[in-house]
Amino acid sequence: MTERLRLINAVIKYGDVKAVDDVSLTVRDGEFVFITGANGSGKSTLTRGIAGLLPLSSGTITRTERLGYVPQVEEADRNFPASVWEIVITGTQGRGGLFYSMGSRRRALQAMDELGIRDLAKRGINSLSGGQLRRVLLARALCGEPELLLLDEPCAGLDAESHALLFSVLRKNVASGCAVIMVTHDASDLEGIHADRVITLSHGRIVNDE
Amino acid sequence: MMSELLEILTYPFVYRALIAGALISVCASVLGVILVLKHYSLIGHGLSEVGFASLSIASALGLPVMLVSAPAVIIASFVIMFVSQRFRAAGDIAIAIASSAALALGVLVSSLTGQVSAVSNYLFGSVLALSDGDMILAVMLSLIVMGVFIVFYNRLFLLAYNEDYARSLGINTTLYQFVISALTALVVVMGMRITGTLLISGIIILPAVTARRLASGFRSLVVMSGIVSLVSFVLGLAVSFMINIPAGAGVILANTVILILVRVIF
Numbered sequence: 029m030t031e032r033l034r035l036i037n038a039v040i041k042y043g044d045v046k047a048v049d050d051v052s053l054t055v056r057d058g059e060f061v062f063i064t065g066a067n068g069s070g071k072s073t074l075t076r077g078i079a080g081l082l083p084l085s086s087g088t089i090t091r092t093e094r095l096g097y098v099p100q101v102e103e104a105d106r107n108f109p110a111s112v113w114e115i116v117i118t119g120t121q122g123r124g125g126l127f128y129s130m131g132s133r134r135r136a137l138q139a140m141d142e143l144g145i146r147d148l149a150k151r152g153i154n155s156l157s158g159g160q161l162r163r164v165l166l167a168r169a170l171c172g173e174p175e176l177l178l179l180d181e182p183c184a185g186l187d188a189e190s191h192a193l194l195f196s197v198l199r200k201n202v203a204s205g206c207a208v209i210m211v212t213h214d215a216s217d218l219e220g221i222h223a224d225r226v227i228t229l230s231h232g233r234i235v236n237d238e
Numbered sequence: 239m240m241s242e243l244l245e246i247l248t249y250p251f252v253y254r255a256l257i258a259g260a261l262i263s264v265c266a267s268v269l270g271v272i273l274v275l276k277h278y279s280l281i282g283h284g285l286s287e288v289g290f291a292s293l294s295i296a297s298a299l300g301l302p303v304m305l306v307s308a309p310a311v312i313i314a315s316f317v318i319m320f321v322s323q324r325f326r327a328a329g330d331i332a333i334a335i336a337s338s339a340a341l342a343l344g345v346l347v348s349s350l351t352g353q354v355s356a357v358s359n360y361l362f363g364s365v366l367a368l369s370d371g372d373m374i375l376a377v378m379l380s381l382i383v384m385g386v387f388i389v390f391y392n393r394l395f396l397l398a399y400n401e402d403y404a405r406s407l408g409i410n411t412t413l414y415q416f417v418i419s420a421l422t423a424l425v426v427v428m429g430m431r432i433t434g435t436l437l438i439s440g441i442i443i444l445p446a447v448t449a450r451r452l453a454s455g456f457r458s459l460v461v462m463s464g465i466v467s468l469v470s471f472v473l474g475l476a477v478s479f480m481i482n483i484p485a486g487a488g489v490i491l492a493n494t495v496i497l498i499l500v501r502v503i504f
Contacts, residue, residue, distance in 0.1 A: 081406060099402070
């Protein structure tokens with residue numbers, strides 16, 4: 029199996045505070061990994077570190093370049109003048125090229141179909157509900173054909189139907205060899221879901237990996 | 239009235255002003271969309287003060303203004319952008335410090351060297367005094383700005399929307415920030431001749447702010463900002479002829495009136 033992520037003794041600090049403390053973790057293709065823990069346990073910091081948004085204070089990280097990242101909160105102006113289509117297709121920009129190819133457009137459409145948001149394509153992002161926006165962000169992550177999907181609290185604000193759809197889409201990607209890391213603080217997200225591993229964080233350290 | 243305006247257009251200094259001014263105004267307004275959306279609205283103002291300082295120094299030393307101002311303003315734009323990136327909340331402080339310090343330096347140098355009247359053209363602009371060389375420079379600069387904007391359109395869109403996400407995709411966001419900074423700096427340097435250093439930020443920001451009320455998507459916002467800027471420039475220039483006021487002030491006031499009208503009507 030191919031490694032998609034390897035963290036060795038990773039430390040991420042905010043000032044003198046270690047938000048992630050000596051975390052070592054390897055994730056391979058086709059693995060479905062949950063990271064859980066209480067608020068403030070370092071889950072989101074670890075996620076942002078893996079996504080390359082926070083530098084490691086020490087330790088090393090090796091990961092595939094084809095990352096699909098779904099942040100907990102979209103760090104963007106909700107009134108930004110953009111349509112759903114314009115946002116989704118940006119997910120293909122990690123594959124290089126300054127212009128969107130036919131392949132990029134096809135993948136973006138496929139991802140929107142998969143998540144049932146094609147009819148929203150021309151809608152402004154400022155008109156979406158929280159649940160619709162989460163589907164848009166997942167479609168954006170998927171259309172880059174990621175080898176590693178990194179999702180930070182993707183179930184927040186989802187109704188039961190969207191929740192089921194999310195896991196069906198994730199399962200399909202895992203089956204095709206994508207590694208999935210999903211961060212959640214809510215243990216109920218794990219109910220009825222078969223995860224390959226559940227990692228528990230506390231005070232920035234891995235306290236359980238089973 | 240119409241025949242008078244058409245006759246005015248036959249004067250070389252008028253068509254030079256029209257061509258160079260319209261091109262720079264459109265470039266400024268297109269870049270302004272990115273700057274407004276990224277909350278860097280004041281960067282044009284800060285850079286124009288740096289431009290004023292650099293042209294005071296150029297005048298004092300007897301050097302060509304563009305030779306001194308272009309690199310000085312580009313470097314200043316990099317520093318401001320770097321500080322904004324490194325210490326996110328400190329961007330406005332960096333601009334305030336750079337603009338006030340540069341303005342003071344410009345006033346000091348021009349006073350000590352007796353160049354106050356020479357640099358005053360740049361304070362309020364002198365679009366009608368543009369030479370053929372200025373016009374050619376404006377055309378070349380506009381081609382560069384528009385070319386870079388078109389080639390990097392998708393990257394600039396993503397950068398304006400969500401820089402963090404762009405970074406997670408492995409995109410070199412710092413490089414594109416510097417591209418935006420360099421283009422803004424070049425537009426500011428050229429724009430100093432049109433509206434003057436005191437008003438240049440107006441042609442960068444006002445059209446984008448107006449267009450936000452008229453456009454729903456990013457592409458239409460860029461196009462609409464360019465159109466608003468072009469209309470404002472032509473109107474402002476025409477009014478400045480008719481009532482004999484400085485062209486820069488006419489252009490900015492035309493932009494302001496259109497902004498108010500759009501806000502009231504839409």
